[in-house]
Amino acid sequence: xxxxxxxxxxxxxxxxxxxxxxxxxxxxxxxxxxxxxxxxxxxxxxxxxxxxxxxxxxxxxxxxxxxxxxxxxxxxxxxxxxxxxxxxxxxxxxxxxxxxxxxxxxxxxxxxxxxxxxxxxxxxxxxxxxxxxxxxxxxxxxxxxxxxxxxxxxxxxxxxxxxxxxxxxxxxxxxxxxxxxxx
Amino acid sequence: xxxxxxxxxxxxxxxxxxxxxxxxxxxxxxxxxxxxxxxxxxxxxxxxxxxxxxxxxxxxxxxxxxxxxxxxxxxxxxxxxxxxxxxxxxxxxxxxxxxxxxxxxxxxxxxxxxxxxxxxxxxxxxxxxxxxxxxxxxxxxxxxxxxxxxxxxxxxxxxxxxxxxxxxxxxxxxxxxxxxxxxxxxxxxxxxxxxxxxxxxxxxxxxxxxxxxxxxxxxxxxxxxxxxxxxxxxxxxxxxxxxxxxxxxxxxxxxxxxxxxxxxxxxxxxxxxxxxxxxxxxxxxxxxxxxxxxxxxxxxxxxxxxxxxxxxxxxxxxxxxxxxxxxxxxxxxxxxxxxxxxxx
Numbered sequence: 119x120x121x122x123x124x125x126x127x128x129x130x131x132x133x134x135x136x137x138x139x140x141x142x143x144x145x146x147x148x149x150x151x152x153x154x155x156x157x158x159x160x161x162x163x164x165x166x167x168x169x170x171x172x173x174x175x176x177x178x179x180x181x182x183x184x185x186x187x188x189x190x191x192x193x194x195x196x197x198x199x200x201x202x203x204x205x206x207x208x209x210x211x212x213x214x215x216x217x218x219x220x221x222x223x224x225x226x227x228x229x230x231x232x233x234x235x236x237x238x239x240x241x242x243x244x245x246x247x248x249x250x251x252x253x254x255x256x257x258x259x260x261x262x263x264x265x266x267x268x269x270x271x272x273x274x275x276x277x278x279x280x281x282x283x284x285x286x287x288x289x290x291x292x293x294x295x296x297x298x299x300x301x
Numbered sequence: 302x303x304x305x306x307x308x309x310x311x312x313x314x315x316x317x318x319x320x321x322x323x324x325x326x327x328x329x330x331x332x333x334x335x336x337x338x339x340x341x342x343x344x345x346x347x348x349x350x351x352x353x354x355x356x357x358x359x360x361x362x363x364x365x366x367x368x369x370x371x372x373x374x375x376x377x378x379x380x381x382x383x384x385x386x387x388x389x390x391x392x393x394x395x396x397x398x399x400x401x402x403x404x405x406x407x408x409x410x411x412x413x414x415x416x417x418x419x420x421x422x423x424x425x426x427x428x429x430x431x432x433x434x435x436x437x438x439x440x441x442x443x444x445x446x447x448x449x450x451x452x453x454x455x456x457x458x459x460x461x462x463x464x465x466x467x468x469x470x471x472x473x474x475x476x477x478x479x480x481x482x483x484x485x486x487x488x489x490x491x492x493x494x495x496x497x498x499x500x501x502x503x504x505x506x507x508x509x510x511x512x513x514x515x516x517x518x519x520x521x522x523x524x525x526x527x528x529x530x531x532x533x534x535x536x537x538x539x540x541x542x543x544x545x546x547x548x549x550x551x552x553x554x555x556x557x558x559x560x561x562x563x564x565x566x567x568x569x570x571x572x573x574x575x576x577x578x579x580x581x582x583x584x585x586x587x588x589x590x591x592x593x594x595x596x597x598x599x600x601x602x603x604x605x606x607x608x609x610x611x612x613x614x615x616x617x618x619x620x621x622x623x624x625x626x627x628x629x630x631x632x633x634x635x636x637x638x639x640x641x642x643x644x645x
Binding site for chain 1: 571596
């Protein structure tokens with residue numbers, strides 16, 4: 119009999135541990151992320167999409183603008199997945215590189231600005247909840263995540279310029295370097 | 302006229318039934334499922350006479366797509382095609398979720414579809430078309446009514462505020478009132494969107510992860526995981542190995558969907574950090590290591606959003622996969638260098 123009781127207790131314990139974790143998050147992470155989401159959504163609405171489109175049009179010429187400034191601002195203003203739509207202002211040749219950089223900015227900035235990619239927040243939060251459990255501040259991690267991202271995502275975009283050239287040769291096609299925007 | 306196909310939702314699925322068939326130029330079934338071809342694609346093509354296109358290798362002009370077949374777990378893709386007005390068939394059981402969930406409706410989206418859910422459509426289309434024309438006629442009538450009414454100063458369709466906004470000579474007070482109203486409305490709408498995102502996207506995932514943590518910690522599996530994970534995730538070389546594996550060009554598109562693998566790996570490492578088995582400063586390189594496959598499954602869709610040409614997508618997919626591979630390990634290493642002094 120004792121054995122059965124122990125077994126049942128162990129079984130319930132699985133879910134109790136999960137439940138404790140869940141309600142801990144509901145009390146700490148959920149309200150914070152919600153407030154941030156509301157503030158950021160409002161800000162984005164008030165600034166408007168047109169302004170960021172204008173920046174995108176001017177960013178085509180320079181790799182630093184193209185793969186660092188534009189995807190960083192774009193991820194903040196348009197969030198995932200619409201930030202990829204900014205690529206339409208770039209020449210065909212640079213679209214894969216912009217995608218490569220932008221896809222990563224949708225994560226590295228997500229620690230501080232969770233409105234960018236709430237659906238994949240647990241890439242950051244999964245690890246950060248361990249930090250929180252130790253009683254250490256998550257913000258330190260989030261800021262370093264963002265800063266390393268800023269540099270390495272740019273390099274990622276820039277390296278893609280070269281891999282694109284390589285694949286172009288492999289497939290014997292040439293992508294246009296001129297901007298071609300309809301409308 | 303060729304036959305139409307009827308697709309109903311599978312058990313636990315959402316949406317449908319969809320009745321689709323070849324319609325003029327729209328004669329292609331595009332599947333964006335990380336490379337493999339689901340059996341339902343063949344069946345749909347067989348019934349309707351449409352041709353199948355692998356959306357992961359090439360792209361199709363939107364006006365030639367009859368339907369899109371996807372395997373999205375609920376983050377992005379499941380909303381993108383419905384947003385473009387393309388009937389979407391998801392082989393996973395995903396319902397309304399993700400950032401584009403408002404576009405996922407029963408008229409255009411059906412999920413958890415397998416071969417059994419696909420069948421030849423019966424002769425119901427005629428009656429459907431008839432009801433559509435009736436609806437159109439009635440909507441025209443209501444429009445006429447609206448026109449006659451709006452000539453009065455205050456109409457019953459508009460709030461006083463909206464009527465005022467249309468008047469040309471606004472007093473200063475009206476302007477302030479309208480401005481404040483607009484800002485407050487923006488906040489309120491933002492709050493509604495945010496709560497929606499939390500309820501439909503973040504909290505469900507939280508529940509799943511919390512249960513996972515409970516099972517890992519409450520049972521003995523946690524110690525087993527600790528034995529495997531700590532040597533791997535507990536030092537920079539192990540993290541670089543994780544980063545390398547996730548970025549392998551033939552593996553990364555399969556690990557990508559929904560970021561689910563990355564999120565589960567992150568949670569596992571987080572648990573070990575919380576227990577003290579992994580030093581906290583390694584959290585930073587770990588963030589990069591578990592996500593070197595980032596968006597690798599999403600390349601054709603992302604380039605589609607950037608209005609890229611077919612040629613660009615054919616070049617772009619391998620190009621980004623290669624660059625993810627080249628970047629993966631160096632990212633982890635640089636993050637490790639940047640982690641010195643963190644939490645010391």
